[in-house]
Amino acid sequence: MSELIEVSGVSKAFGGIIANDNVSISVPEGRITGLIGPNGSGKTTLFNSIVGYHPIDSGSIKFDGQEITKKMVPQIARLGLLRTFQQTRIYGKMDCVANMLVSESHRHEGFRSMFRKIQPETTEKADRLLEFVGLYQKRRLVSGELSFGQQKLLEFAMALMNEPRILLLDEPTAGINPTLINGLIDRLKRAARELGITLFVIEHNMPVIMGLAENIYCLANGKVLAHGTPAEIQNDERVLEAYLGGQTKGDD
Ligand SMILES: Nc1ncnc2c1ncn2[C@@H]1O[C@H](COP(=O)(O)OP(=O)(O)O)[C@@H](O)[C@H]1O
Ligand SMILES: [Mg+2]
Incomplete structure (x- = not known):
């Protein structure tokens, strides 16, 4: 299995x-790894x-075997490594399709590409991905009017516009109601299985x-505390203690 x-x-x-x-952690290609x-x-x-996003003090980070430790966000994004944020970042006054198109242009030539004519293939791709996340019917709605969960799905589709090889998702289900969580989880699994991300x-x-x-790392106090399958992590006393310890100290 390649890392x-x-x-x-x-x-x-x-x-x-x-x-x-x-x-020290490694993320195998084509899989879903938890943190x-x-x-x-x-x-x-x-x-x-x-x-x-920031320089590290020591250590090394490799992407597909290539040292990326000293590279900056745009260079790394161009290699196909993207992240989403805990806070949703969409353009609330633009419709879903427009959000998708802006997001795509970022990866390529940045700001200048905003003045370029949009190719029909790009619009088709936006529609296809909006369909993939279940927002096709809402594609002409102003995104600020979507529910919070739908905005998260849009954000996910926007990331997919850039055809990443890997996506880092920071608490994708935070604030989403339980019924939409299942839909999002299903889309994440399909992105890994069908799109190979x-x-x-x-x-x-x-x-x-x-x-x-499929495998999970647990951090505590900045260190890797445990690594294993979901079953191993669930049965790891140290993981349980780390969470309980955090609560009793009111560390929130
Ligand atoms: N930009 C920053 N400046 C100062 N302290 C920070 C900064 N980012 C994170 N920290 C601190 O680093 C520690 C780890 O934070 P973080 O990585 O956000 O944890 P988590 O995402 O697991 O909740 C915390 O003590 C946090 O306060
Ligand atoms: Mg955090």
Whole structure:
């Protein structure tokens, strides 16, 4: 099995706070890998390090065997490594199709491409992906009028416009009502299976991540505490203690 992302001994501190402490993880190609851990355990920091959002203090990060440790966000995105955010980032005053088209233009020539004529294939691709996430009927609606869960689906479709090889998803189900969560999970699984996109997913909803990921890493205090299958993680006393410990200290 080939590893698409290899993080080796990565550390990152903010002032005196060590957010990631000698973290090593690998994400196999074509699979869904989970990342869990109590609040403040360093999950988002690790994502930010992988996508080149900030420099790391030590260690190495490889994408498809290539060193990307010193590359910046746009260079890394062009290789096909994209992330979504805990907060939804859509253009609320534009309709769904327009959001899709803007998102696609980012990957290629950036700002200048906004002045380029939109190719019919691009609009077709936008429609196809909106269909994939179940938003085809709503494609001409202003996206600000969609429900929160539908906006998350739109954001996912926008990421797919760029044909990523891997998507890093930071708490994709946060704030979504339970009925839409199942729809989103189903789409994530289909993206991996049918589109061959590797997924690396931060998730705080335990039943969701246990049903979604094939292998899971658990961070605690910036370090990798455990790694295993959902069954192994569920039965790991240290994981349970990390979550309970976090709660009793009021660490939220
Ligand atoms: N930009 C930053 N500046 C200062 N401290 C930060 C910054 N980003 C994260 N931290 C700190 O690093 C630790 C890990 O945070 P984070 O990676 O966001 O955790 P998680 O996503 O697991 O909740 C926390 O103590 C947090 O306060
Ligand atoms: Mg976070």
